[in-house]
Amino acid sequence: MSTFPVAKIRQDFPILQQTVYNRPLVYFDNAASTQKPIQVIRAISGYYETDNCNIHRGVHFLSQRATEAYEETRNLVQRYINAASSREIIFTKGATESINLVASSFGKRYISAGDEVLISIMEHHSNIVPWQQMCLERGAKVKFIPIHDNGELDMEAFRSMVNEKTKILSITHVSNVLGTINPLKEMIAYAHSFGIPVLVDGAQAISHLGADVHDLDCDFYCFSGHKMYAPMGIGVLYGKEKYLEAMPPYQSGGEMIKEVRIDRTTFNELPFKFEAGTPNVEGVYGLHAAILYLQELGMENIRNYEQEILDYAIDKLTAMGDIRFIGTAKEKTSLISFLIGSIHPYDAGVIIDKMGIAVRTGHHCAMPLIEYYKIPATVRASFAFYNTFEEIDSMVDAINRVKQMFG
Ligand SMILES: Cc1ncc(COP(=O)(O)O)c(C=O)c1O
DSSP states (O other): OOOOOHHHHHTTOGGGGOEETTEEOEEOBTTTOOOOOHHHHHHHHHIIIIIOOOOSSOOSHHHHHHHHHHHHHHHHHHHHHTOSOGGGEEEESSHHHHHHHHHHHHHHHHOOTTOEEEEETTOOGGGTHHHHHHHHHHTOEEEEEOBOTTSOBOHHHHHHHOOTTEEEEEEESBOTTTOBBOOHHHHHHHHHTTTOOEEEEOTTTTTTTOOOHHHHTOSEEEEEGGGGTSOTTOEEEEEOHHHHHHSOOSSOSSSSEEEEOSSOEEEOOTTGGGOOSSOOHHHHHHHHHHHHHHHHHOHHHHHHHHHHHHHHHHHHHHHTSOEEESOOOSSBOSEEEEEETTBOHHHHHHHHHHTTEEOEEEOTTOHHHHHHTTOSOEEEEEOOTTOOHHHHHHHHHHHHHHHHHHO
């Protein structure tokens, strides 16, 4: 039996203390967004109670204190993901904005007609559409690495698709539909052997595996705060200095400039060159608290407990007989996508919800992947370290109810 202190941890999450439809809330929609511990909530309200102010350049006390906290969080993120310098840490709205930034800015600097961008069929729309848009503008082409039916990337196909036209590989660390953990180190080393930089979409990895950008040797890595127990509207783009220096600004305005004259502008140094306008300071305070919270729990402890939850869920659902899992890769994080017999996922989702359990049904912003499997949608249950074995049992009861009603 697990020794992970889940009961104590749950006390930190006020939202989990409630009932819905007269049942205890079971929250299995963590891949969409995680809940926030009281430490994060307090960090945000504390910011407004004592520190609220616009940052940078202000000489007064509040501005200096808020600026220090903001920049200290940048240093914390740098250490958390093991980046070489805080100049390589850019605060964004989230993973989507980070990818848009790279697609637009890297695209302008490095991509021309006839070039290729390599992504995979398992990407979230936010790692597809920005590349499609940029390629449309520049006359370049997006190519999709295929997968095997178990949800693992087809590595042979990947190797055959890399060529002298490939200008960047943009790949998810973990699939938000399949849970597959991609073999990034192997892919990055292979891309680098052709001189091709790699962006990693870490939106689904950061709260389960953490990230070590030095070890991965990726050129860009991005994630969203709200999927790692921090607030919405804050995220991170890590980029190697050599690329960030060479890339033009993404947005223009205050903060990203050094000097503005009526006929010309010079840009600020990194990372400010990519942070135009007033940033999300409260979000940064919350992100700081969330990282400290994760560090206190320990990423390895989190990983081990979530693996136990995942194994338990897979065993229980397998024993039910007519569950079809979508995504059975050997290396997976703690989410399961499935179909119950021939019952439409939306019908299943409505009944499961009425039993107090929040799962997600749909295409999960990965329509090309859903199309690949020739299915209408999936039911997705995605777990966090505050979920319990008893909650999995409740989901099994709910699935049995779905089967009684529609089977
Ligand atoms: C793999 C992946 N990438 C990117 C995103 C986009 O994240 P956000 O909407 O926070 O920018 C998501 C969100 O679900 C995701 O799962």
